[in-house]
Amino acid sequence: MLQFNVTEGMLASSLQGLTTFDLAWIVVALVLGGMAKGITGIGVPLIAMPIVSQFMPIRDAVLLLSMPIILGNIPQALEGGQLLATARKIAAPIAGTVLGNIAGVAMLLSLNSGHAQAASGAVLIAVATLMLSAPKLNLAPAWRQPVGFALGFGAAVTESIASVPGPLLATYLISSGASGRAFTKQIAIILVVSVVTLLTTFSGAAQEAVRISRSRRPPRCQRLPACGWFVRCGTRCPLKFSGRSSCCSCSSQRRK
Numbered sequence: 001m002l003q004f005n006v007t008e009g010m011l012a013s014s015l016q017g018l019t020t021f022d023l024a025w026i027v028v029a030l031v032l033g034g035m036a037k038g039i040t041g042i043g044v045p046l047i048a049m050p051i052v053s054q055f056m057p058i059r060d061a062v063l064l065l066s067m068p069i070i071l072g073n074i075p076q077a078l079e080g081g082q083l084l085a086t087a088r089k090i091a092a093p094i095a096g097t098v099l100g101n102i103a104g105v106a107m108l109l110s111l112n113s114g115h116a117q118a119a120s121g122a123v124l125i126a127v128a129t130l131m132l133s134a135p136k137l138n139l140a141p142a143w144r145q146p147v148g149f150a151l152g153f154g155a156a157v158t159e160s161i162a163s164v165p166g167p168l169l170a171t172y173l174i175s176s177g178a179s180g181r182a183f184t185k186q187i188a189i190i191l192v193v194s195v196v197t198l199l200t201t202f203s204g205a206a207q208e209a210v211r212i213s214r215s216r217r218p219p220r221c222q223r224l225p226a227c228g229w230f231v232r233c234g235t236r237c238p239l240k241f242s243g244r245s246s247c248c249s250c251s252s253q254r255r256k
Helices: 003-015 022-041 044-052 058-078 083-089 093-111 113-133 141-162 165-175 180-215
Strands: 220-222 229-242 244-254
Touching: 003 083, 022 044, 022 058, 022 141, 044 058, 044 113, 058 093, 058 141, 058 180, 083 180, 093 113, 093 141, 093 180, 113 141, 113 165, 141 165, 141 180, 165 180
Parallel strands: none
Antiparallel strands: 220 229, 229 244
C-alpha cells in the first residue's frame, strides 16, 4: 500500500501544478480517447497521450492513463471465474509484461524530458502503423510460448513509455486462436498484471530516489556539551578533556 501511495503522490503533485485550462484539456483528451475506445474497442492512449503529454511529464501521463486501463479491465478479468486457469494459459505473455515494465520504466527514467517525449511519440507512431497494417499471424503451438513472452515484453515496454500495451497483446492473442469472451478475459488479465507491475515499478523508483536524496544531505551539527563546540562527523574536537580527544564529524564551529 505504501508503494501505491507514493505513486498517487507523484501524480497528485503533478496535477496540482496544472491550471484550470490545462486540466480542461486533459479531460477533453480522456473523453475523446474514451469515445474512440467505445467505437473501435481501443484507442484511449493513441488519442489522449499526445494531448496529455503537452501538460505533464511523460512519466505522469503514463501513470494517469494507466488508471482507466486497470479500472476498466478488473471486472472483465474476474468475469466468469476460472481466473487461475486462464492465467496459466497466458503465463508467457504475463511473464513478459512483468519484465518488460521493469525494463521500460528504467528506460523512461533514464531519459530527459525532451527525449522521453520523442520516444513516446515514436512508440505511438509505431503502434499506429502496426494497427493499420493489421498483421495476421497463425502461430503453431510450439511458437506460442516464446512469441507470447516476446510480445508481452514489447507490449509492456510500449506501455511504460507511451501507455499503449493493447495492440501487441491483441496481435498475439488473435494469432494464438483466442476470440470472443476468451479473448476479452485473457487480455484483461494481462493488462491488469501489467499495470500493477508498472505502478509498483514506478513507486519503487520514486522511493529509491527519495532515499538517495535523503542520504546525500549533509549531517546536522551536533553540540558537545563538554566543550561547547558544534561538530560533524569525521574530525576531532579541537578541545581536549579527560585526557582524550573527542572523535567528531566533518567540521567544527565554535559556538558564538
